Amino acid sequence: MKVVALLGSPRRRGNSSFLAERFLARAEGAGHRPVVHELGSLNYKGCVACYACKTGREDCAVRDDLTRVLADVAAADLLVLATPVYFGDVTSQLKAFIDRTFSYFTPDYRTAAAPSRLKPGKQLVFIQTQGNPDESNFADIFPKYAGFLRRNNFGAAHLVRARGVSAPDDAQKRQEILDQLDRVANEVFGAPHLPAGDGQVSW
Numbered sequence: 001m002k003v004v005a006l007l008g009s010p011r012r013r014g015n016s017s018f019l020a021e022r023f024l025a026r027a028e029g030a031g032h033r034p035v036v037h038e039l040g041s042l043n044y045k046g047c048v049a050c051y052a053c054k055t056g057r058e059d060c061a062v063r064d065d066l067t068r069v070l071a072d073v074a075a076a077d078l079l080v081l082a083t084p085v086y087f088g089d090v091t092s093q094l095k096a097f098i099d100r101t102f103s104y105f106t107p108d109y110r111t112a113a114a115p116s117r118l119k120p121g122k123q124l125v126f127i128q129t130q131g132n133p134d135e136s137n138f139a140d141i142f143p144k145y146a147g148f149l150r151r152n153n154f155g156a157a158h159l160v161r162a163r164g165v166s167a168p169d170d171a172q173k174r175q176e177i178l179d180q181l182d183r184v185a186n187e188v189f190g191a192p193h194l195p196a197g198d199g200q201v202s203w
Helices: 015-029 066-075 092-104 146-151 175-189
Strands: 003-007 035-038 078-084 122-130 154-163
Touching: 003 015, 003 066, 015 035, 015 078, 015 122, 015 154, 015 175, 035 066, 066 092, 122 175, 146 154, 154 175
Parallel strands: 003 035, 003 078, 078 122, 122 154
Antiparallel strands: none
């Protein structure tokens, strides 16, 4: 399994990155070698609406640090997206990546039954951290991207959501968050003797 992780936080040792690294340690323990991209350390821009990916080429025409990231995600079997909540959404670093995935869509994506160039059956783990402890706040972030994920051939999707974490090491001190992450890892990498948790997302 090719596992690719995108760390969307500009803070290198924040809560979302910690949780992603813990999950990736489980991937390594299962025999996989994850590819990790820290988006905050890269130099790139969002989609420039050139439509080159729809009029003559099958990849993004913009050449920058995201070129390799897009190629790695296209080849991935499992994608891990980790982000804190900034102004009610994913970080700008992660959003720019999402905008550039427009290049994954075929020229007839508006009407095609299979609009994505990506192979089907990819898995997703979405890690979201937020300072606000209220479960109803920012609950719309992951569902907002459900259409994009579905149309780009992601099948099983797992959400790990950590609420009430602000200081960089808050998540490490919250056993219920670590348990939630471990349940998702069990579902993805296999631990049939352990009960499945709430991580599975149904569209």
